[in-house]
Amino acid sequence: MPYFPNTIDDQREMLAxxxxxxxxxxxxxxxxxxRLNRDLCLPPALGEMELTAHIVELAGKNVSAACVPCFLGGxxxxxxxxxxxxxxxxxxxxxxxxxPYQAEASQxxxxxxxxxxxxxxxxxxxxxxxxxxxxxxxxxxxxxLMALHVGKRTGRVVVAQSxxxxxxxxxxxxxxxxxxELLAVGAKDGSVAPAEVEASVTDQTACVLVQxxxxxxxxxxxxxxxxITHKKGAMFIVVFDPISLGLLxxxxxYGADIAVAEGQSLGNPMAYGGPYLGIMACRxxxxxxxxxxxxxxxxxxxxxxxxxxxxxxxxxxxxREKATSNICTNQGLFALRAxxxxxxxxxxxxxxxxxxxxxxxxxxxxxxxxxGKLEKVFERPTFKEFVVxxxxxxxEKVLAAAAKQYLFPGVxxxxxxxxxxxxxxxxxxxxxxKAEIDRLADIFG
Amino acid sequence: xxxxxxxxxxxxxxxxxxxxxxxxxxxxxxxxxxxxLPAGAINPAPLPLPELSEPDVVRHFVNLSTQNMSVDTHxxxxxxxxxxxxxxxxxxxxxxxxxxxxxxxxxxxxxxxxLELLHESQYFLAEISxxxxxxxxxxxxxxxxxxxxxxxxxxxxxxxxxxxxxxxxDGAHGTNPASAAxxxxxxxxxxxxxxxxxxxxxxxxxLNERTAVFMITNPNTLGIFEKNIKKIVExxxxxxxxxxxxxxxxxxxxxxxxxxxxxADLMHYNPHKTxxxxxxxxxxxxxxxxxxxxxxxxxxxxxxxxxxxxxxxxYDRPKSIGRVRSFFGNVGVLVRMYCYIRTHGAKGLRxxxxxxxxxxxxxxxxxxxxxEVPHGDRCMHEFVASPVKLxxxxxxxxxxxxxxxxxxxxxxxxxxxPLIVKEAMMIEPTETESKxxxxxxxxxxxxxxxxxxxxxxxxxxxxxxxRADEVLAARKPVLKHGG
Numbered sequence: 042m043p044y045f046p047n048t049i050d051d052q053r054e055m056l057a058x059x060x061x062x063x064x065x066x067x068x069x070x071x072x073x074x075x076r077l078n079r080d081l082c083l084p085p086a087l088g089e090m091e092l093t094a095h096i097v098e099l100a101g102k103n104v105s106a107a108c109v110p111c112f113l114g115g116x117x118x119x120x121x122x123x124x125x126x127x128x129x130x131x132x133x134x135x136x137x138x139x140x141p142y143q144a145e146a147s148q149x150x151x152x153x154x155x156x157x158x159x160x161x162x163x164x165x166x167x168x169x170x171x172x173x174x175x176x177x178x179x180x181x182x183x184x185x186l187m188a189l190h191v192g193k194r195t196g197r198v199v200v201a202q203s204x205x206x207x208x209x210x211x212x213x214x215x216x217x218x219x220x221x222e223l224l225a226v227g228a229k230d231g232s233v234a235p236a237e238v239e240a241s242v243t244d245q246t247a248c249v250l251v252q253x254x255x256x257x258x259x260x261x262x263x264x265x266x267x268x269i270t271h272k273k274g275a276m277f278i279v280v281f282d283p284i285s286l287g288l289l290x291x292x293x294x295y296g297a298d299i300a301v302a303e304g305q306s307l308g309n310p311m312a313y314g315g316p317y318l319g320i321m322a323c324r325x326x327x328x329x330x331x332x333x334x335x336x337x338x339x340x341x342x343x344x345x346x347x348x349x350x351x352x353x354x355x356x357x358x359x360x361r362e363k364a365t366s367n368i369c370t371n372q373g374l375f376a377l378r379a380x381x382x383x384x385x386x387x388x389x390x391x392x393x394x395x396x397x398x399x400x401x402x403x404x405x406x407x408x409x410x411x412x413g414k415l416e417k418v419f420e421r422p423t424f425k426e427f428v429v430x431x432x433x434x435x436x437e438k439v440l441a442a443a444a445k446q447y448l449f450p451g452v453x454x455x456x457x458x459x460x461x462x463x464x465x466x467x468x469x470x471x472x473x474x475k476a477e478i479d480r481l482a483d484i485f486g
Numbered sequence: 487x488x489x490x491x492x493x494x495x496x497x498x499x500x501x502x503x504x505x506x507x508x509x510x511x512x513x514x515x516x517x518x519x520x521x522x523l524p525a526g527a528i529n530p531a532p533l534p535l536p537e538l539s540e541p542d543v544v545r546h547f548v549n550l551s552t553q554n555m556s557v558d559t560h561x562x563x564x565x566x567x568x569x570x571x572x573x574x575x576x577x578x579x580x581x582x583x584x585x586x587x588x589x590x591x592x593x594x595x596x597x598x599x600x601l602e603l604l605h606e607s608q609y610f611l612a613e614i615s616x617x618x619x620x621x622x623x624x625x626x627x628x629x630x631x632x633x634x635x636x637x638x639x640x641x642x643x644x645x646x647x648x649x650x651x652x653x654x655x656d657g658a659h660g661t662n663p664a665s666a667a668x669x670x671x672x673x674x675x676x677x678x679x680x681x682x683x684x685x686x687x688x689x690x691x692x693l694n695e696r697t698a699v700f701m702i703t704n705p706n707t708l709g710i711f712e713k714n715i716k717k718i719v720e721x722x723x724x725x726x727x728x729x730x731x732x733x734x735x736x737x738x739x740x741x742x743x744x745x746x747x748x749x750a751d752l753m754h755y756n757p758h759k760t761x762x763x764x765x766x767x768x769x770x771x772x773x774x775x776x777x778x779x780x781x782x783x784x785x786x787x788x789x790x791x792x793x794x795x796x797x798x799x800x801y802d803r804p805k806s807i808g809r810v811r812s813f814f815g816n817v818g819v820l821v822r823m824y825c826y827i828r829t830h831g832a833k834g835l836r837x838x839x840x841x842x843x844x845x846x847x848x849x850x851x852x853x854x855x856x857x858e859v860p861h862g863d864r865c866m867h868e869f870v871a872s873p874v875k876l877x878x879x880x881x882x883x884x885x886x887x888x889x890x891x892x893x894x895x896x897x898x899x900x901x902x903x904p905l906i907v908k909e910a911m912m913i914e915p916t917e918t919e920s921k922x923x924x925x926x927x928x929x930x931x932x933x934x935x936x937x938x939x940x941x942x943x944x945x946x947x948x949x950x951x952x953r954a955d956e957v958l959a960a961r962k963p964v965l966k967h968g969g
Binding site: 042044045046051052054055056058059061062064067068069070071072074075076077080081082083084085086087088089092093095096097098099100101102103104105106107108111113115116117119121123125128129131132133134135136137139140141142143144145146147148149150152153154155156158159160162164169170172173175176177178186205207208210211213214215217218219220240249260264277286287288289290294303310311312313314315316317322328331334335336337338339340341342343345346347348349352353354356357358359360361362363365366368369370371372373374375377380381383384385386388389390391392393394396397399400401403404405409422440444449451452456471474475478 | 493495496497500504505506507509510512513514515516517519521522524526527528529532533534536537538540543546547548550551552553554555556557558559560562564567569572573575577578579582583584585586588589590591592593595596597598599600602609613614616625626627628629636637639640654659660663664665666667669670711714715716739740741742744747748764765766767768769770772781786801807808809810811813814815816817819821825827828829830831832833834835836837840841843844845850851852865888889892897898900901903912918919920921923944946949950952953954955956958959960965967968
């Protein structure tokens with residue numbers, strides 16, 4: 042095994058130093074009756090060449106979105122990743138380090154996380170960002186838990202049905218053993234009606250959770266929703282799309298108390314669902330209830346500016362069962378990727394990507410509905426994603442045609458919204474070309 | 487040699503007009519934005535992000551990277567974190583477009599290779615743990631803990647049993663009590679005796695029909711295999727409660743003994759520790775869980791199943807606790823885990839633990855001559871030193887030693903954990919370090935114990951910065967540039 046540097050001779054010398062007769066003797070504290078007296082039943086070991094051949098074969102059984110046009114979205118998007126992002130994240134000094142417990146030997150990671158926190162704060166218009174969470178779904182849930190702690194109002198959480206269904210399912214799982222009521226507010230027309238939210242928020246409601254642009258790609262009336270929520274003394278939590286902020290108002294601009302997002306779009310591969318990056322930012326008054334790692338600026342003994350983990354008294358390794366969350370690590374490497382992505386893009390790049398998504402998705406919407414066999418389902422304005430109904434029971438036929446043509450046409454919604462069983466959620470990123478969109482239209486036409 | 491400009495912040499390096507990307511021209515007919523979006527939704531101002539060219543960005547971040555210690559550059563004996571070598575082949579293979587450029591909502595027919603890998607992974611983790619049912623969904627170890635506790639809660643709810651308490655030894659990781667609290671349980675700490683074993687007498691007084699789960703780390707955080715594990719498991723099962731194994735220390739027992747065989751009902755793995763997923767400066771990891779048959783119906787959905795040679799995701803699991811995150815799981819980490827297990831096979835995995843335990847015992851044998859190691863002459867994969875004599879006689883703390891080790895070119899061990907050991911210094915060398923490295927490390931540690939208190943109090947002396955003022959950072963938090 043090339044990963045074990047010690048030779049048989051080394052081992053012998055080491056055992057002698059220890060005063061043990063055999064390797065087996067070192068395990069004498071494991072009672073004999075509990076020992077596994079057989080080999081694990083695993084396939085035989087593979088050398089590097091054999092392993093490579095095996096994984097390449099498995100990869101060959103997958104249809105890679107690198108090779109076919111991907112119009113799938115729903116919280117994970119095929120955005121372009123500049124080469125620089127991969128190069129920086131492949132630096133051993135970043136990816137083989139761990140949580141920066143020893144600040145003096147971890148300034149690279151610490152400063153990168155501080156830069157990430159700054160970039161996210163500026164991107165969202167919020168006061169503070171943490172150093173990241175697991176993914177968009179768990180970040181949304183942690184935001185709700187945070188609101189339950191902050192407000193001491195634990196009776197109800199109001200959630201728009203236009204929030205990602207898997208985020209809502211995750212929230213339901215987390216709240217299963219509490220007395221908090223999870224109240225869903227409908228999104229019949231593709232977004233929630235502010236009046237309906239107003240009617241749902243009681244004086245025991247901790248927060249209102251919406252997504253903007255929402256799961257259907259539609260914009261929500263976030264300013265009105267924020268105002269209503271605040272009037273009732275609840276917290277306003279928004280799930281945003283980081284790419285949309287190249288064009289749309291920032292959560293901090295329209296009154297979000299906590300803003301969370303799936304950060305996959307910011308330079309992270311789709312990777313069949315993970316690992317991703319949970320973004321979380323909040324307003325100043327809630328800082329000390331925010332879960333997750335935080336990096337702060339400080340000075341060393343010579344007075345030089347440096348960085349360290351801070352406000353750790355919120356965290357599990359100190360507070361144990363009274364911590365703000367059980368979260369231990371962040372998604373350091375993916376936060377780094379997001380920081381590199383955002384610094385490459387800058388304001389101009391973010392605007393351009395957002396505009397490309399907007400223009401291409403609207404071209405696609407027009408092109409797809411022109412044939413008369415598809416119809417737009419919601420009238421609300423959209424950003425990069427939209428829902429279309431496949432008319433006349435042609436869904437299966439269309440999907441089969443798309444599979445044959447090696448093209449992923451969109452996400453089926455019936456699994457989460459039975460009333461939308463004949464609908465597809467179609468995402469169009471900056472990577473989709475006019476030719477690909479035209480091909481998609483031809484499949485439907 | 488050091489590039490000092492690199493430690494400036496991106497915002498300080500920013501120059502108006504610079505851009506680091508060249509995006510394509512729009513190839514579809516463009517419409518005025520005002521036709522597509524309501525005016526009130528649009529941000530009238532440009533985003534206040536820094537403006538940098540591509541070389542600016544590369545130089546900045548590459549220089550930042552050089553200010554880190556890492557496994558590839560330094561010995562990193564951070565106890566409990568299993569900082570082993572991260573095989574490069576796994577990085578390459580996990581980055582194949584056919585593995586990484588996959589959308590989570592692709593049709594199952596278009597991800598058969600990956601589903602096969604994940605299905606096999608479920609089996610591997612079941613076999614290694616002796617617990618037959620596996621969920622790959624949790625995103626990290628702590629997330630796996632909470633998921634498993636939610637599974638336990640659902641199991642008891644289904645049986646109509648009202649059990650409210652989780653018992654946790656005081657030597658456990660902080661995530662254990664925090665996860666239990668998040669899953670809605672009360673936490674009862676259990677004292678460990680002087681040798682680090684669960685105090686059976688105290689344990690018995692807290693164990694009753696309200697106990698839901700006993701969480702145990704075994705080998706424990708002192709690197710010692712719990713000698714009474716069999717008795718403990720019997721006691722827990724006798725009151726109808728479940729035993730949870732914190733799998734943080736699996737690197738010590740691969741193929742030696744299995745949690746399912748010594749009586750655990752649920753456990754999580756840390757593939758980023760045991761199976762070499764890179765730690766990424768703090769993540770991503772993954773936290774798959776394995777459970778006993780009777781708990782299988784409650785696992786998160788979906789899991790991968792195979793029918794007639796075809797792999798698919800099974801969501802039809804009515805008793806499932808539901809989801810604990812969006813999408814399938816941290817697949818990228820799981821692919822690396824799969825590669826690691828396939829590289830080693832059964833014999834290789836056993837050797838991992840043998841070498842890890844040999845290395846730890848060897849280092850223990852060297853270190854015990856000049857630092858107190860209060861919990862015996864033998865350990866599993868790690869051990870905890872407790873240099874209280876230096877503290878008492880020379881006012882040299884574990885923190886001082888840790889900081890001075892950085893000067894010698896070693897990452898520090900885990901310090902001040904577990905909380906039950908004074909001046910704790912938790913050392914885990916892993917199996918991928920050579921005898922020569924361990925000798926040199928022990929030598930450095932020995933030399934440090936002879937150095938003057940003044941020198942040590944001001945250590946480190948050679949790192950890019952000296953000791954960071956943590957009190958200042960917390961008193962007046964500056965968490966972003968400009969505020």
